[in-house]
Amino acid sequence: xxxxxxxxxxxxxxxxxxxxxxxxxxxxxxxxxxxxxxxxxxxxxxxxxxxxxxxxxxxxxxxxxxxxxxxxxxxxxxxxxxxxxxxxxxxxxxxxxxxxxxxxxxxxxxxxxxxxxxxxxxxxxxxxxxxxxxxxxxxxxxxxxxxxxxxxxxxxxxxxxxxxxxxxxxxxxxxxxxxxxxxxxxxxxxxxxxxxxxxxxxxxxxxxxxxxxxxxxxxxxx
Numbered sequence: 001x002x003x004x005x006x007x008x009x010x011x012x013x014x015x016x017x018x019x020x021x022x023x024x025x026x027x028x029x030x031x032x033x034x035x036x037x038x039x040x041x042x043x044x045x046x047x048x049x050x051x052x053x054x055x056x057x058x059x060x061x062x063x064x065x066x067x068x069x070x071x072x073x074x075x076x077x078x079x080x081x082x083x084x085x086x087x088x089x090x091x092x093x094x095x096x097x098x099x100x101x102x103x104x105x106x107x108x109x110x111x112x113x114x115x116x117x118x119x120x121x122x123x124x125x126x127x128x129x130x131x132x133x134x135x136x137x138x139x140x141x142x143x144x145x146x147x148x149x150x151x152x153x154x155x156x157x158x159x160x161x162x163x164x165x166x167x168x169x170x171x172x173x174x175x176x177x178x179x180x181x182x183x184x185x186x187x188x189x190x191x192x193x194x195x196x197x198x199x200x201x202x203x204x205x206x207x208x209x210x211x212x213x214x215x216x217x218x219x220x221x222x
Contacts, residue, residue, distance in 0.1 A: 059104045066097060067122045073170040074099040074130035082166075086174035087127075092220045094126035095119035101132035101166075109208040117219050127218060128170040135159040135202070141189035157200040158186045165211050167218055179214040181206040 063071045088094065097119045098110040109131065110118065119125040139158040144151055161183035167176040184203035 055105065058106065062099075062104050062106060065121060066119070066125055070097060070122060070125050070128060070170050071104040073097075073128040073168060073173070074101050075104055077101050077130050077132065077166060078168055078173045078175055080175050082175045082177050084176060086169050086172060086176045087218065087221070088169050088171060090126045093117060094219050094221075095124035096127045096129055096167075096215065096219065097125050097170075098129040098131060098165075101130040107131040109211075112208045113215075117215070125170060127167050127176065129215065130166045130168065132164045132166070133205070134162050134164075136162050138185065139189065143192055143195050154195055155198045156189050156195060158189065159200055159202045160185055161202060161205045163206045163211075165214070167215070177214075177218060179211060181210045 059071070093116050096113060096117050098107040098113065099105065100107050107129075136159060137157060138160055141156045141158070143154040143156070145154055162180060163183070164178055164180040166178040168174060169176055183206045186201035186203040189201075
């Protein structure tokens, strides 16, 4: 009888030990996941702050270098029709300032302009190029997944990047010409068994080289 009691006590203590170990593992997992989420959140906040600072610095630099009028040339994009009659009356080559549409910030393509084309100060800006980027939804593929209660749908979107470069006369805010280029189409929707969760597939973004011949035409007079 004593052996049975000892055996029962031992089994009970073993159960208690295993239960405490499981609780400890659960706590460690919770702390690890919570810490990971906190780190991701902190990094995201830092990136937002850094992005905001860089944006403000770039806007200030553009206003100081090109003046507030030219800095605001693409904010907003001018309405109306394109016409080469709106070209400025200036000798070629016409200096160009490339801006992100809707902002007072230079587009990354501005630094890729040939030196002869690139406006580096307010005095040699003859044209402003507003670069607009958009995503066009081509297709949404749906995949049904079983759940504990019923089912849910996983969606894979296929998007194509579209970029438009609009040239304007910054002194009159009138449109000169524009060109739109489509990026490559994204890959096809994956097979059902290859889909884990919802996501978006995008093709390649158009590059500056796709717009260079169009811009060159106006740099040297259309």
